[in-house]
Amino acid sequence: DIQLTTNNDTYIRNLTWSNDSKSILYTDRKNRAVMVDVESKTKRTILTNPAGEIPLPKFSPDNKWITYTKTEANDMRVVYVYSFEQNKEYAVTERWYDSGQPTFSTDGKYLFFTSSRDFNPIYSSVEWNFAYSQMDCIYFVTLAADTPSPFLDSDSHTAEAAKSNEETPKTDKKDDQKADKSAEVAVTKIDTEGISNRIIRVPLGTGRYMGLACDGKTLYYNGAGGAHAYNLA
Secondary structure: OOOOOOOOOOOEEEEEEOOOOOEEEEEEOOOEEEEEEOOOOOEEEEEEOOOOOOOOOEEOOOOOEEEEEEEOOOOOEEEEEEEOOOOEEEEOOOOOOEEEEEEEOOOOOEEEEEEEOOOOOEEOOOOOOEEOOOOEEEEEEEOOOOOOOOOOOHHHHHHHHHHHHHHOOOOOHHHHHHHHHHOOOOOOOOOOOOHHHHEEEOOOOOOOOEEEEEOOOEEEEEEOOEEEEEEOO
16 A cells, blocks of 8 residues: 555545546545645645535546536535646536536546426425426536537438548558557547537436436436436437
């Protein structure tokens, strides 16, 4: 065993490895997210949240971003992304809806999360008022502004793919092998301007959703009845 931290001033809550195994990110009881460099054993505080503890952030595929939620003054959780290159955080969702469980797709194109923003009231049979029983569903944003929604017409995708194939010059096998190696780590490009305007709902019913994961083609989640896989195409 190798000890990486000493003389901590509070309890460490949760921790996770970066995808390249060079860093460990943990949260603590002082509402901080702290990055530990494994080789140098140095640490630095990335984030703090006076309103409450930060749920364990998740890394983007290229380790240049993390995503997490922070509770705002109105007790609503907001999804954020944080850029290590810019040392700056950006809000993805609005503070008017409670949102949680953000996770990057492994191809670096999408950010999935759950959110309570489906308002279908029922009339209470006991109280003289409306009631909201189920408000949660799964949503996502396209991280790059020029990334199309996977729910666009399939014929448009087919035509665009065919055009792309026609315009792509042929390469030899060596070039293909180099391209395959460079494509192993998906680059995560995030256009933060207007990102909340690119929120898209996954066409599922409202309910309780957990354990979101996506490879860019299939969305996996736990919901009513157990584990599910949703084909985005």
